[in-house]
Amino acid sequence: MRVLITGATGLVGQAIIDLFHEHGIDVNYLTTSRSKIKTQPNYQGFYWNPSTSEIAPDCFDGVSTIINLAGASVAKRWTSSHKKAILNSRLDSLNTLKTALSKREHEVEHLISASAIGLYKDSLTKFHEEEDFDRGDNFLADVVMKWETAADELSDLGLEVTKIRIGVVLSGEGGALEKIKDPIEKYIGAPLGSGKQWQSWIHISDLANLFKHVMENRQEGVFNGVSPNPVTNKEMTECIAKQVKKPLFLPNVPSFALKLALGEMSTIVLASQLVSSKKLTNHGFQFSFPYLKNALKDLL
Secondary structure, rough: EEEEEEEOOOHHHOOOHHHHHHHHEEEEOOOHHHHOOOEEOEEEEEEEEEHOOEEEEEHHOOOEEEOOOOOOOOOOOOHHHHHHHHHHHHHHHHHHHHHHHHHOOOOOOEEEEEHHHHHEEOOOEEEEOOOOEEOOOOHHHHHHHHHHHHHHHHHHHOEEEEEEEOOOEOOOEHHHHHHHHHHHHHHOOOEOOOOOEEOEEEHHHHHHHHHHHHHHHHOOEEEEEEOOOOEEHHHHHHHHHHHHOOOOOOOEEOOHHHHHHHHHHHHHHHOOOOEHHHHHOOOOOOOOOHHHHHHHHHHO
């Protein structure tokens, strides 16, 4: 079995590749950096440039599933130019794949595309499910809507399409957990804003297994990539502090200070999204780390 992965060199991509290789699944990957191209029997790189629709056509050889993770990071200050990059990188990637597939014979049957819970409206009480949610009215929600629409368009080519709305990914290799942990270890950690905002999180290994699960079971549609037990920002901060054995004695970081420091990007840390994973468990997925305490114990 061979899979093509975009965004393979990122945090999630690397976790998926490691898992696939453990299970004998071969990987082709696309990269915008020629220096990152490797040639191995189970790991073959190909060059692409989605901004110009350039792609190595033989990247699809032997591939039955595409996992699309490509997209500029949202964890970088949202200047007007970077906001364009956040949106265009996601749309260009999917459009490049669609155009290339439409011009050649291939064996691709399934697209699994990353999405984000940033689609959902900021709320302390609304429990968002995949088909029962209130849409946010902000930049991230607009990006996710256009991103998912672009993914759905590959169904025009006869592909089954799955979208995984990913929450806060916790990993020992960087990302959100490191950004929360580092200030705590320097004795300057504190909950953000009110601390009451819900954070729907997932352990990196559960997320990698989720991509494998929907691929092997050919599950179409949209799924929330979050654990069954969301926590508030205050609970997450306190749980991390306890795990690294550091005290929390500073007051909450005020919302206005975060908005001054981060601008529009403060949405990422101040928005409250209470997200359900019930559909996943109903479709047979089993979490290894459903509770934050066990997840942090494993990662830290």
